[in-house]
Amino acid sequence: xxxxxxxxxxxxxxxxxxxxxxxxxxxxxxxxxxxxxxxxxxxxxxxxxxxxxxxxxxxxxxxxxxxxxxxxxxxxxxxxxxxxxxxxxxxxxxxxxxxxxxxxxxxxxxxxxxxxxxxxxxxxxxxxxxxxxxxxxxxxxxxxxxxxxxxxxxxxxxxxxxxxxxxxxxxxxxxxxxxxxxxxxxxxxxxxxxxxxxxxxxxxxxxxxx
Amino acid sequence: xxxxxxxxxxxxxxxxxxxxxxxxxxxxxxxxxxxxxxxxxxxxxxxxxxxxxxxxxxxxxxxxxxxxxxxxxxxxxxxxxxxxxxxxxxxxxxxxxxxxx
Numbered sequence: 001x002x003x004x005x006x007x008x009x010x011x012x013x014x015x016x017x018x019x020x021x022x023x024x025x026x027x028x029x030x031x032x033x034x035x036x037x038x039x040x041x042x043x044x045x046x047x048x049x050x051x052x053x054x055x056x057x058x059x060x061x062x063x064x065x066x067x068x069x070x071x072x073x074x075x076x077x078x079x080x081x082x083x084x085x086x087x088x089x090x091x092x093x094x095x096x097x098x099x100x101x102x103x104x105x106x107x108x109x110x111x112x113x114x115x116x117x118x119x120x121x122x123x124x125x126x127x128x129x130x131x132x133x134x135x136x137x138x139x140x141x142x143x144x145x146x147x148x149x150x151x152x153x154x155x156x157x158x159x160x161x162x163x164x165x166x167x168x169x170x171x172x173x174x175x176x177x178x179x180x181x182x183x184x185x186x187x188x189x190x191x192x193x194x195x196x197x198x199x200x201x202x203x204x205x206x207x208x209x210x
Numbered sequence: 211x212x213x214x215x216x217x218x219x220x221x222x223x224x225x226x227x228x229x230x231x232x233x234x235x236x237x238x239x240x241x242x243x244x245x246x247x248x249x250x251x252x253x254x255x256x257x258x259x260x261x262x263x264x265x266x267x268x269x270x271x272x273x274x275x276x277x278x279x280x281x282x283x284x285x286x287x288x289x290x291x292x293x294x295x296x297x298x299x300x301x302x303x304x305x306x307x308x309x310x311x
Contacts (some may be wrong), residue, residue: 202274
């Protein structure tokens with residue numbers, strides 16, 4: 001009986017699998033590649049779903065549904081866009097399906113954060129004695145969390161348009177289709193969301209917070 | 211003294227913004243998105259920029275609006291590259307179970 005411990009093996013060299021090779025193995029149902037594929041992608045997918053849904057349970061549902069769609073549609077993936085781009089599109093659609101299903105009809109007003117004008121149509125804007133640039137602000141560790149918290153204050157109808165256009169980089173037409181809105185309505189909501197966010201971030205940009 | 215001066219300035223602005231090729235701040239607001247998306251026709255773009263030249267409030271407003279957009283994109287975008295190393299094992303297991311079902 002050989003009581004010796006097995007010789008330590010050198011670390012297995014990972015041969016990079018091309019994207020098309022990976023897709024072929026996924027289509028064939030290769031268990032190891034499938035598990036690796038899920039582990040590699042699940043965290044960014046969850047982050048995207050959380051941004052849209054703001055609810056951990058709903059975000060997990062969206063990611064699970066997206067993986068079902070991804071595996072179910074691998075045969076139709078033609079590689080015209082990158083695999084991640086294709087997956088991102090599926091995920092956003094699934095997140096929006098969950099969003100629509102769980103959305104309450106009552107949307108809070110955004111008016112309190114919108115620009116104010118006097119009777120002559122002149123803007124009422126306090127002078128900006130101090131202005132911190134985004135570059136300065138982003139050097140501080142708390143800034144990103146603070147900005148994310150302010151975005152979360154926006155009513156869903158505006159926040160989702162802002163996230164899809166400015167973060168997920170969808171076009172106005174794509175957002176309009178996904179949310180079943182007119183393009184003009186998407187533009188109005190996007191501008192209002194940005195204007196409200198400017199108001200919410202004002203103390204930060206004026207150097208009065210953090 | 212400050213309040214009356216502001217009123218006079220506002221009255222002057224109010225009158226000036228009614229001149230040909232001028233717009234009020236309220237009208238300027240309607241053009242902001244199209245301006246930033248580079249969708250404003252040349253003529254409207256000239257009018258928009260002319261308003262920016264004469265209106266301190268709108269200049270500062272637009273600067274803060276753009277800074278806010280930059281902060282939003284940078285804050286939420288980098289979140290993705292900053293992903294936690296821990297993989298949600300329960301979710302991975304659920305996805306794989308569904309795949310193998």
